[in-house]
Amino acid sequence: MSALLQVRVSDARMLTPVVREFTLTAENGALPGFSSGSHVQVHLPLGERSLRNAYSLTGDPADTSQYRIAVRLQDASRGGSRYLHQQVAIGDILSISPPANLFAPHSTARLHILIAAGIGITPFMAYISALEKSQANVELHYLYRPGLTDAYVTQLQQRLGARFHGYPAGSHVDLTTILSDRPLGSHVYTCGPQRLLDDVCQHATRLGWPSSRVHWETFSAAQPGQPFELTLARSGQRIQVSAEQSLLEALESAGLQVPNLCRGGVCGQCATRHLQGDIEHRDNFLSPAEQAEYLMPCVSRGCGSSVLLDL
Numbered sequence: 326m327s328a329l330l331q332v333r334v335s336d337a338r339m340l341t342p343v344v345r346e347f348t349l350t351a352e353n354g355a356l357p358g359f360s361s362g363s364h365v366q367v368h369l370p371l372g373e374r375s376l377r378n379a380y381s382l383t384g385d386p387a388d389t390s391q392y393r394i395a396v397r398l399q400d401a402s403r404g405g406s407r408y409l410h411q412q413v414a415i416g417d418i419l420s421i422s423p424p425a426n427l428f429a430p431h432s433t434a435r436l437h438i439l440i441a442a443g444i445g446i447t448p449f450m451a452y453i454s455a456l457e458k459s460q461a462n463v464e465l466h467y468l469y470r471p472g473l474t475d476a477y478v479t480q481l482q483q484r485l486g487a488r489f490h491g492y493p494a495g496s497h498v499d500l501t502t503i504l505s506d507r508p509l510g511s512h513v514y515t516c517g518p519q520r521l522l523d524d525v526c527q528h529a530t531r532l533g534w535p536s537s538r539v540h541w542e543t544f545s546a547a548q549p550g551q552p553f554e555l556t557l558a559r560s561g562q563r564i565q566v567s568a569e570q571s572l573l574e575a576l577e578s579a580g581l582q583v584p585n586l587c588r589g590g591v592c593g594q595c596a597t598r599h600l601q602g603d604i605e606h607r608d609n610f611l612s613p614a615e616q617a618e619y620l621m622p623c624v625s626r627g628c629g630s631s632v633l634l635d636l
């Protein structure tokens with residue numbers, strides 16, 4: 326993995342009761358450039374554990390004097406979002422990875438249809454800055470709970486005018502209409518909970534959209550689970566994975582380097598062969614056939630018995 330960047334929290338503010346925005350500036354030198362849809366991994370020292378959570382960069386990609394991220398306080402937090410909400414203050418230094426992009430807009434699309442729910446708005450904040458600059462056609466459909474998960478709503482309404490479509494909780498979102506009779510060369514992008522992603526993908530498929538024009542990003546950061554033990558087949562080393570720790574974090578704490586990019590079960594970088602034990606697969610990358618041989622340690626866990634890994 327590339328060298329970590331040290332950044333200072335130059336501003337922090339609550340956008341809603343559960344969404345806190347951080348502005349980050351370089352502690353040394355300049356920040357690397359980024360493209361819309363990029364994310365960074367924020368390293369969070371939680372006692373003896375160290376978490377790394379991925380957050381989309383929400384600022385204008387043309388402005389690399391600062392990065393911005395927005396963090397939703399998770400109900401079932403393993404401690405990362407709570408730490409960022411309750412422990413981190415203006416002036417603190419954070420370690421982050423350089424930006425990586427797994428969700429870039431398609432440069433030649435005739436129309437960009439963005440569909441976000443809640444904190445899923447974050448990658449689209451950078452999209453909108455870049456797409457407006459290039460005078461691309463863009464429209465946003467934003468599902469939110471007023472007063473809770475409606476970050477940036479007013480700003481987006483003013484910025485996009487008639488191209489902004491807001492859906493406060495309880496409103497009907499007519500995906501058939503949104504995805505019907507669109508110009509040839511349109512691309513649809515969606516970000517939010519899995520249910521929304523599934524709905525958008527199912528509607529798009531039913532309406533004849535080619536899969537190459539349907540893009541999604543999920544927020545499937547590692548969730549807590551039952552503790553379990555794993556054994557490394559090549560060294561015989563045994564490692565305990567606690568309830569709050571991901572399998573990947575346990576491997577890293579034991580000194581193993583496992584390639585990773587998204588830490589959310591979507592990029593495929595961390596695929597690791599498992600040889601024995603029951604696995605609870607939580608990724609969105611492997612096919613069922615592949616899951617019989619591999620697991621994604623950033624999100625997936627052992628359940629019950631001990632897990633033997635080909636490491």
Ligand code: FES
Pocket residue numbers: 584585586587588589590591592593594595596608610621622623624
């Ligand atoms: S790091 Fe991307 S799937 Fe695990």
